[in-house]
Structure formats: structure tokens, C-alpha cells
Amino acid sequence: MDDARNGHHMEFEPTVSAVNLYNWYKSWYMQWIMYCALLLYLALVLVEEPAVPGLHVQFYISMVVEVLCLAFFLFRLGHEYWFSSKTRFWRDEKHIVLVVLIFASVLDICIYCALAGFSITSIRVSRPFRPFFLVNIPEGRQMRRAFRNIRRTLPEIFSVLVLFLLIIAVFSLMACKIFGHRGWAKTSGGPYFDNYLDSYWDLYVLVTTANNPDIMMPAYDQNPWLSLFFIIFIIICVYIFMSIFLAVVYNNYRSNLKNEIQEALRRKRKLLKTVFDLMKSKENGKEVIREQDFAKLIQLTLPRKSQQYTKMVWCVLDADNNGYLDQKEFLNVADLLNIPVTEVLPNLFERHVPNIYQSSSSTILKSVVKHKWFRYIFDSIIIINAFFILFDMPDGYEFGFLTVFIIEILLKIYTFGFYMFSRKLWNVFDVIVIGLAFIISIIEVIRGDEFDSRLILDIMLVLRVLRIVKIFHSLGRFRTILNTIMLILPSMLTYAGVLFVFFYFFAVIGLEAFKGSIEFYGPDDNSLEIDQLNCGNINLENSEFARQKYCGNNFNNILRAFVVLFELLVVNQWHVIANGYELAVGSRFTRIYFICFHLLSVIIVLNIFTAFVLEVFIHEYSFTKGRLESSLEVKINEMGLGLGSRPIQNTRHKPDDQSRQSIIEDDQLANDEIDADHDNLQFVCNQLAGLSTRYTDYSADTAVRFHLNKGARNVHTMLEKLFIKELDENDLNDERGNVFLSS
């Protein structure tokens, strides 16, 4: 039951022994099967009708797999139903959506099979809705939150949108009247604002700036002053309205984020109170938790942590040193357990060949590797390597560089130990890139030169250039920016997920609607060179689409469809693509598809993404500068949605009894190996040095402040090694302070 407290997940169960069922539901293998089933289910589109070349299978095979997946989803849902309270279960809309989705899919399969029995090929209507499983399973919490955010933003955005479309309508009426029926022609040929609906389309495209000077040129050539119409239109619709869209979305995002975080905090607090009520025992007339109970709890929650860790957590939590935890103290446990604490062990060499490792020559070697000049030298080698790559030096040098880099990696492993070495993402990246390059080089030497391996080798070579970014990272002024990007990346995956859902939805619709209408013949297919000019479709003869050689942008399999949709997302030249499909299919209704995609993906999702980056970046920027303006921002850290928790690890070798001062000194010397950690350490050191000065900045009440100071002292005197905790104690107290203020 307790693990629900630490992992943020939430299930309602009556406190019977349905807990076992719940534990089974939550077990890692059930979750794994779930993810595999989901992946399989979504991957079906690769092998279904307009399949990726070489992956095509008969429809009954894919259908059997689909039914199996659906059956598993249903089983999983039933499993959940079993242990949750029945009334609550049906009140949760995600369950209802899941049931509807499953039965609709089954129905769809039955109809399709029945019609196939009569040799009628119908359309599988349920396919575009597949990605919505991703949103509605309990594991898709983040995605659901993002979707909720979108849903809540919709009403506000809707009125702006209607106004926006009406204003385009007014402008296209004006354009029709001013420019139409004068015998002017577009640059690409075709009538110029002769028809109201076409004018509307052209001006809508102009809002995305995709046809910017082109649509203006004929009028401009006739009379330079007519360009004013387009300039005014662009200023109003592009600059003002697009900013307003962003403003509306950003405004909503901020208030939604606040609500979500407050709700999540309240829920967590409620859960922890339940745990406390179950575990409490009376002591001196107060309700408290005893140490042995607590140890058992921690052991159950995190079975892999050592006794020492449990003790440490206890000491930190028991702020007033009375040997018991009261409710207030206990509420911190979840946050405390979420702080990633690495227990530092002696490394492999230290354990197995301590004599050699501790010898004087080895110590010199280690201090050389740790020295900042070691890093400078290898950084410059990377840059030299980049220049060699740029100027296409002979291959012989490549092997030289490879060996140098391999030596660097080995030295680092020797000095810092394998575990510490592997904690750094850059090191892992180095190993993969250089290892792969090494292996491929060897294969190449064995097999001789060949185009394909040559291309891959070049890519590997070039990936190594990415290590230059690592050098940027060590330059102070870029570190904030790069750290922010790193912090944003995991949360960005949520938005990538949301986009994936939309992409999948639109891609499957696109597959059904446009498959085969446009053909692409590979560049080597010389026999069909004439067909290349019309993309295998007579309607596209001489169109802009064919002239720009966009035949590759087709909906003939899901992967290509994704690329097309990405191009539509970037918006440039999308009218050419849209026009191509309009001609290929021969209907203007295709425009609806493209406009819907644009509205949903570009105007809504991308704006939410921008709002997210804006909020996170502003928060992060002021955070690293030491201005902790509002406790909301701190809580973003604590929440999953915003940033994920800030990774703080004490990953360096440090005797336990070393004093803080020396840590700081050492910190400045060992600059070369603490790229990522440096910021955090700096921050923590500031914390320790200026604890009292910082507190005055907070508007928290005195009770909290008192507790904070005590907590800080406790940690410091008891467990030097975990000195980083104050930072998070801060977070945690600040958060608590806020709850006090708001309640």
C-alpha cells in the first residue's frame, strides 16, 4: 500500500486484502506486458493495408493480434475494476472511454470481417482512435493531464478562433472585390481571388505566411499601393492574433498548472495521512510513529536501500529528536524518499587491487586525469577532430583519433570507477559513439569499402562532432541554457506524446483517404522518369507539387505519413502539399483535413508547447539566479509535470569526515569532472553558507522557519554525506509553508 505514496500513482481501493490484487496489477511484469501490448497495438499500422514496404502481412494476422491486444486491455480493466470501489470506478471518465473504445473496436472488426465475407472492402473506422488508448490507460497520467489542459483551454481559444476566422472572412470578401475579376493571374498560374472560397483559403494560408510574397506579387505589380492590403492583413492576423493565441494559451496554462499542482499536493497529503493513521501508536498521549514501524515501512517501500539509509531518513524526519514522528514530521517522508541519494561505494579497482590503485604512480595518474588541463586537452582534440572532418583529411588520422578517445575513456573509468563514470550521460554517449565507430571501422576494414557502411560510418564520425556541445556545456554562460534544455527534455516527451496521438490520428485518416493517389519512384528508377514529373497521377501533371519534386511526401505508409505531417507542422510550403492532394484526389474537401490539422497541431498544441517552455525557462532562469520568487515555481520541480525532480547526486569520492569547507575548495579544483553536478553543488553550498540570509526572503511563517533551521542543523551534524538534503528540505518546507498559507 505504501508504494502508492512514493510513486505518484493513484488507485482507489478499499482497505481489504484487495491490496494483493493491486500489487499484482502494479507489478513490473504486468506493467511490462501492458506496455508491450500497447506498442504492438499501435505498431499494427505498420503492417496493415498500406504497409511499410517489406512488412506487409495478411489482414487476418494483424486482426488476430489486434483482438488479443484488446482482450488484454479488457482484462486489465477488469482487474482494476476488481479491486477498486465500484461506484468510483464508473465515475472516472477514463474507464468509460476505455470501455467504449474497446467495444467500438471489436464491433468495427466484426463489421469489417462480415463485409470481407461478402468481398466488400470497407474502412476500419476505429483505427484512427487507437492512440487514445495511450491517453486513457492509468499509466498515461501525464498525457491525460496535457489533454485536460488542452480541453480546458479550448473554450477560451474558441472565441478567439471564431473572431479570427470571421476577420479572415471579412478580409477575403474585400480581397474578392478589390482583386477579383480583373484578369490578373497568380504567379503559379490560376485565377487570382476570383472565387470567395478560394480567396478564403488563400488568405488562411497567408496567415501561416506560407505563400507570403507570392500571393501579393500580382497585385503589387499592378499597383504598388495595393500591397498595403496584404501588409495590414498580415499585421492584424499574423502578428496580433497569433500573439493573442499564445497569450490565451499561456494564461490558461499557468492557471491550470497551479490548480494541478495544488490538487496533486492535496492528494499526496491525504494519502500520507491515511498511512499515518494506519501506523500510528499512542505515546505520551500523542499519536506518533515508532522507529521500528517506520523502518519496516521503508523496507517494504524501497527494499533495495540499506539500513543506513533508513536510519538517515529517520534522523532527518525526526526534526525535534524526540524519537518519534508526529503527523507533521511524517508528511515529509514522500518528498524525502524521492530525493535520489546514491550510496557511494569503493570502486572496482579499489576493491580488487587496492595495492596498485592506491600506489603513488596510480595516484599521480588519477590526479592528472582529474586536473582541468586533462579536460582542456581532450576538448581541443575534439575540436581538431572536427576540423579534420570538415576538411576531409585522409582516413588514417581517424584511427589515431579513435585510439586517443578510447584511451581517454579508459583513463576516466580507471580514475572515477565504472559506476560513477556511467552516471554521466556524456560519458555514456562517448562510449556508445566511439565504441560503435570502432566496431564499424573494424567491420569496414574486414569487408572493404562499401557505400552503405560508408554512410553509417560518416554518420558515426559526425555524431562525434556532437561532443563539441559538451565543451559548450563547460562554458559558464551557456550552462544555464543547456541545463534548462536538459531539464525540459523529459517533460517534453509528454508533449511529444500528445503530438504523437494527433499525428497517429491524422496519419491513419490520411492513409485511408490518400493512399496510392501519389506515387514516388526511387531515384534509381530511371525507367519511370516521365512518371516522376506527375508523381504517377495524371492530375498532378505540371502542378507546383510535382515541380517541387514533392512526390516523396505521400501517404502510402505510416512512416511517410508522419513525415508529411511533420512538414505540415512546420507549416512552410504546406499549401503546396495541400494543393497537391487536392489535385490528386480531385476534391476541395481535402482542404478541411489540412485546416483541421493546422488548427489542432499548430495553433493549439504548439502554442501549449511554447507556453510550457516559456514557463519552465523563466522559472529555471530565476531559480539558478537565486531568486526564488514564488513557491509555485518550486513546486513545479516537485511535480512530475513541470520538470521532473532536479537530480541531485553526491556522486563524488569524499571521505565521510571531510569538512564542508574542503568540499567547497575541492569543488573548485575538481572542476573538470563535475560538469553536470557543478550547478547543483554550487547551489547547495550557497544553501549551506547563506541559510539564514535566504530565509529572510521567504514569506513563510515563523513556525516553518524554525523547523527549517533545526532540520538543517540536524542533517549537518548527523550525516555529513547527505548535506545536499537541505536544498530539498527547503523545497519541501517551502511547499508546506505554502499549504499553511493557502489553507
Added chain:
Amino acid sequence: MDDARNGHHMEFEPTVSAVNLYNWYKSWYMQWIMYCALLLYLALVLVEEPAVPGLHVQFYISMVVEVLCLAFFLFRLGHEYWFSSKTRFWRDEKHIVLVVLIFASVLDICIYCALAGFSITSIRVSRPFRPFFLVNIPEGRQMRRAFRNIRRTLPEIFSVLVLFLLIIAVFSLMACKIFGHRGWAKTSGGPYFDNYLDSYWDLYVLVTTANNPDIMMPAYDQNPWLSLFFIIFIIICVYIFMSIFLAVVYNNYRSNLKNEIQEALRRKRKLLKTVFDLMKSKENGKEVIREQDFAKLIQLTLPRKSQQYTKMVWCVLDADNNGYLDQKEFLNVADLLNIPVTEVLPNLFERHVPNIYQSSSSTILKSVVKHKWFRYIFDSIIIINAFFILFDMPDGYEFGFLTVFIIEILLKIYTFGFYMFSRKLWNVFDVIVIGLAFIISIIEVIRGDEFDSRLILDIMLVLRVLRIVKIFHSLGRFRTILNTIMLILPSMLTYAGVLFVFFYFFAVIGLEAFKGSIEFYGPDDNSLEIDQLNCGNINLENSEFARQKYCGNNFNNILRAFVVLFELLVVNQWHVIANGYELAVGSRFTRIYFICFHLLSVIIVLNIFTAFVLEVFIHEYSFTKGRLESSLEVKINEMGLGLGSRPIQNTRHKPDDQSRQSIIEDDQLANDEIDADHDNLQFVCNQLAGLSTRYTDYSADTAVRFHLNKGARNVHTMLEKLFIKELDENDLNDERGNVFLSS
């Protein structure tokens, strides 16, 4: 001296009778001459060497005018120097910049003339710097503030920019290696990533998405997986970095705005204190201002206001009714005087033909016009008119509509009086559009059908369609948005000004660099049809630029240059334009011009503009919803920079002794004529109704709250007509409360 307090302008003068000089400096005719000289000076570019067709003059004429303008600027500066304190004057950097600009221009003119004496045509170097006069004259306060904002944002943006450019450098190195030297070709022809600098340029253009699918297509056609390179690049550079640029700018904008507002407030307060110190007299041991002194002051500051107004202001200010103003009370005077109060007079008909105007039939007519159905009917007529225009109905109907609209205008003038009628922007717009349409129609009938007047008539016809926007305005949900846009518009002019400075600067450079390199021959110039294909430049033969018929986008006069720069601002297809000039001039260094323009205008100025809209819109949105979260936002209203002061006018007929309740009732009935004012009224009514409930939302201290309540009561009991003032009293007190809190 006092007018300096109300008009926000600021000059330092010693308190001698140099005040007269200052008054002369500030007098309307001197200001007028100044603006005219400035306009003339900037307009010189129209007639100078690459002149607008038909406006060309000999260079000595323009030069004489230029020297005269410069002389006037110098005189003006000397004038200012005369009355300001000498040391302060030279510490102000705008004066130094002005002096440098003037002398550099004069020097430039001398050199040019001297060289012209030897028949050497040189380049006038000082011309691009002309718009900077606009920024550095004392009147350009807003512009200077925007420039200061940009300057302060630069260091932060600079590090992001460097990182961004470095990352593009890394990617172009990779692109060179992966795609280069493989014999692939671009869609438009030409080598594909063969050269490092070209690759860099292509990827830079890709960041602006201008060449999006095109640059990817050759690689994508060869191997679909290579598209991943471009997708990753776009995600990193376009979506992440562009958002970060916006975030950095937005973050800086907010903090700068805060500082600016606080400083302006402090300055105003200081000035008012000076005035108080000059006017104070001792009374009961306290330093106060007597009523007759105050009346004199108001009479001097606003000579056009009535005695009644002065009395009213006095009553409002004298919150504790003791017959004197102490310093605290006096500090409100500037804000109070800035509230636009219209004194309602009986209208023309009421004054001259009261019998007829008050007769029963006239009253019925007036109530008909005031009725909401009157508006509904005319709104639907506008829509019907739009449909008629859309479906090209015969001209006869047009005259019908025109007469109907003229009748509507006359009726409204009759009912509301001319003065009230003209206070509404929509009414003025109606009169202009319909009046012009009427006049042009008559001219057309007299002169017979002709193309030019036909086009103008069509434009007038179509401008009338814009009245549909007026209908949108009366729909509740669009009102907030449209009101915000209206509020933003005046402040947007500042940014338009900033853009104008950059445009002018770049346009003049463009004129010097590219004039004559690309020629455009009008569409009727059939004799030169062949030249049209290469824009009169052999280098452009068969280029993308000529093929897209962009010959009109040239730098042959300043107006065309502005259009080209606007196209570059919109960013789409800018690489085609840049490429055109590169080919036409035959040098790759032209790219520097285009990249500089993009960085300055798009990345910096446009982002600041977006930040501005974001901030104002979010503020405005929460303001109209009654959530007044921080007093900063209120102060934006009060400041010139943010929004301009919120126009609150009691522009409706209302007997003085009418009670508040009936005002509110009436307000709901007379819905048809208070489009713009409705929001404000609603807000004010809320203010009055829920004064006490709102105050609890403020965190101001009790002293302020007490004062507020008193002020509100005072206004209410004394002067019914000015009941709107509470709102602004609120603003003003809130602002004061904040000063208390911050000091």
C-alpha cells in the same frame, strides 16, 4: 511649471525665470515645427538619389533642406541647453548622441559636396542614421524606452544567440559530411551541402522554416531515414531555441517594465513634492495647500476646464473634509487630473430648438433610435449589404444602401448630439466611409465609368464591410478581445516606431547597395517582356527569384525597399529574395545584410513585440475578469508605456440627480449605444456595489484601506455625475499602497 506634472514629460530646470524659456520650448508651435522638421528630414529619402518616380529633385535642393533641418535641431538643442542645468545636460546621453549625429551629418554633407566638386560621387554615410533623431529627441520618450529595453535584453540574448549559432555550426558540419559530395542536387538545382558556408546558410534558412521541405527532399528521396536529421534539427533549433528566445525576451521585458514603472512613479512623486513645497502654507501647524491656491494651480494647468471641475477635483482630493490638502492628499492630483472627464452639455438641438427637440414625436423618435432593435436592424442591413457585395449585385442597390446608412447617421446625430456622436470611433469611421463613398459615387456618375475611380469605389465599398467588425464588437465574448486589441493599438505604435527606425536604417543601406541591380518593368510594358524574365539583370537569368516573378521586390526607391523589408520580416521565401540579390550583385557578402536584418528585426524586435502583447493581454484578460492580482498590472494602466490610460468617459445623457440604481438599470436597457463604454460601466458598477468585498482582496495595509473607503464615500455623496472616479481612486490608492509597501 505645473504642466510638467501632468504631461509626463520631464525637463530639469533651475527654478529661475528660465521657466519662461521652458514654456516656450514646450509650446505647441515649437513642438509642431519640431515634428514638421523631423518629418521633412526623414522624407528627404523620397526625393534623394534613388528617388520615388516623379519625386526626383536635384541633390543641392535636398541638401539645403537637410542643412536647414539640422540647423533647427541644433537650435532646439541649444534652447534646451539654455534652461537646463549645465552639468546634468551633458550627463544625459541622448544629448550627446544628438550632437554627434548633427555634426557627423554636417561633416558628411561637406565631404560629399567637396567630392562632388571634383565630380566624384561618394556615398552619404550619415543617411542610414537619420531615424535615430527620432529616438534621441526629448519627445521620443517611448521609443527611447523601447530601445533601452532592447539594449538591456541584448546581453542575455547574446549568449543564447551564440549557443544557437554554434549549434547550427555543428549541425552544418554534420550535414556537410553526411549529405555533401554525393552528387545529390537541390530541387532548384545547385550543389547540395557541398560547401561548409553554404551548408551553414541553408541550415540558417531552415531555422526560419523558409526552405523547409525543399532542403530535405533530395536526402529524403535517397533514403527516408535521413529525414530524421532534419526533423531533429528543426525540433531543436526551431521549436526549442525559438521558444527560449521568446522566454529570455519575455523575462527581461517583465523585469524592465517593473523597473521603468517604479522609476516613473518615483519621479512623478518627487515632482509633485516640489510643487507642494512651493505652494504650501502653514495652517494649524501643518503644511497644507489652501483652496484658492489650488484653484489657481488647476486654472494654470488646465485653463479650459470649468470652475465646477476645479471644485470637484478639490472635493475628491480633500478626503478628510478639513478644507486643506496635506501632502499625502496632494500627491493624488496628477492621477486625478489625468482621468478624462467630459463635462456633459446639452446638445445643439437642445440649445437651439428645444421645443421641437423635446416634443413628444421627437422623444418617440429618440427612444426608437436608442432601442436595441434599431441597432439590430442596421446590423442586419450591413450583413445583407456584405452579401450583396459578395454576389456582385447591380449597382442600383448600392445607392439604396448608401441612403439608408446616411439616414442612420443623421438619426444618430439627432438623438445623441453631434459631440457625443463624434466621441465614438465607429461613428467617425462610418461617416468617413459612407461620406467618401457618397462623394465618389457622385463624381463617378458625373465623369462616367473609369478604371481608377472604379477601383477606389470598390475599395470604399469594401471598407464598409469592415463595419461587420462593429457587430462582432457587440457580441459579449468577442468584446474582451477586441477591446484589448484597441487598447494595445496606441502602444503598438511605439513598436511600429522601433521597427520604422530599423527599416529606415536597413532600407537606406539597401538603397545604396542594391539600387538598380534589379529592374522591374510594369505589366503593361510589353516591349520588354523578355527582360522581365531576368529582372533586367543577366545574372538572374533562370534564377528562382526571376521565376517567381519577384522583380518588383527591388531597392530602387525607399517605398519598394520598405515592402521588401516587410517581406523579409514575414520571413517566408526570404531566402529566394536573398539569393536573388546575391546573384544580382554577385557577392556572397549580401547574406550578411539579410542575416543581420533577420536577427535584429525578427529575433529581437518581433519577440519583444510578442512579449508585449503577451503581457498586456494576460493583464487585460485578468483585469476584465475582476482578478486584480498585482498592483504592478494596475500601474501599467497608469503608465504611458503599457496601455495608455484607460479611457473612461461619462459620455451619456444623465440628469445630475439620478440615483445610482437607475443608472445601472438604464445601463442595461440602453445597451445599444454604449458598446465601448459598457465594459467600463459594468466594472464601475461592480466597484460601487462590492467595494468592501474587493478590498479584502488587497494586501494593502489598513491606512490605505481606510482612506479608500472615505474617498469612495466622498465622491459618491458629493458629485453623483463623477461616480466613475472610484475606479481610478482605486488605481491611485492601490498604487500608493504599493509605494508604501515597497518603501
